[in-house]
Amino acid sequence: MTSPQDTSSQGRYPAGGRAFPHRNLISIGALQTHEILFLLDEAEQWVELNRHASKDSDALNGLTIINAFFENSTRTLLSFEIAGKRLGADVVNMHAAQSSVKKGETLIDTAVTLNAMRADAIVIRHGSSGAVGLIAGKVDCPVLNAGDGQHEHPTQALLDALALRYTLRERGDASSDGMMNGLTVTICGDILHSRVARSNILNLQALGAKVRLCSPPALMPSGVEAMGVEVFYRFDDALDGADVVMMLRLQNERMDGQFIPSPREYRHLYGLTRERLALARPDAIVMHPGPMNRGVEIDSDVADMEGRSIITQQVEMGVAIRMACLDVLTRRARKLPGWAEGEWA
Structure with missing residues (x-):
């Protein structure tokens, strides 16, 4: 070929x-x-x-x-x-x-x-x-x-968009022009250290999606609102009405432990659980660029949720x-x- x-x-x-x-x-x-x-x-x-x-x-x-x-x-x-x-x-x-x-x-x-x-x-x-x-x-x-x-x-953002487009097409929700107009995507996690978040913001917005960012205040870049995103510090608020939830890994190697009190507290406030996912749209899509910290930013039963999680499709x-x-x-x-x-x- x-x-x-x-x-x-x-x-x-x-x-x-x-x-x-x-x-x-x-x-x-x-x-x-x-x-x-x-x-x-x-x-x-x-x-x-x-x-x-x-x-x-x-x-x-x-x-x-x-x-x-x-x-x-x-x-x-x-x-x-x-x-x-x-x-x-x-x-x-x-x-x-x-x-x-x-x-x-x-x-x-x-x-x-x-x-x-x-x-x-x-x-x-x-x-x-x-x-x-x-x-x-x-x-x-x-x-x-x-x-x-x-x-x-950049290739991570492109593959995320491709996985999302395939999923929307399978559901009958894909736009014929390849755009993602009207889609609301919530990105949650270590925004400050994430090149994946930056590329996805640019890519998703170029395709017409609305992007929300959520993280602890210490992990949110200063002035990120200038990129045209909505900023949240309460995960529950950021999930309300979201079509897609993209979780990010805590990049502990870049933190030296000063950004979050403990993994347990982080999960309590910002971890994606089944209960928390229920706050998004009923068919909201779950994504993660990997590698995952299971039980911290995302629970295993959410990461492996059939029909909702497209993490393996991203790979x-x-x-x-x-x-x-x-x-x-x-x-x-x-x-x-x-x-x-x-x-x-």
């Missing part, structure tokens, strides 16, 4: 390379709504492929993808690795603990080294906000942001979204008709 050369027939975006003119995928904030819709639509072909017994494609045959992870990851790294291999690419994983960065090499030196290896795309996760953008400016190939500090995690959609992003960003290098010409945005 090879990628399509022109998917503009749906009329939601321009033809060829104009549908997604960006060289890199660093931030959801840099994308227009039609570009987000294009990536979601592109991912759907890979969802179908991944559900077949034979999952191989030759779309990226002969290309080399480097996954450069300067921050620990299991789920995201595995998802990108599977995505690259299913597209037929040669995939190389670089772990920070085994790299020269641990020996004092600067980030720019690392970027220059990676560039000299002539990769066709580089996927980067880094603990510092802006680090991925810095590397992207020093290499000649497309760069995908797999999470940088507290900045953004499934992650592979498809990353396949779509790798496919789209390498189309110019592969000189596909309609993509070989034109300048990068």
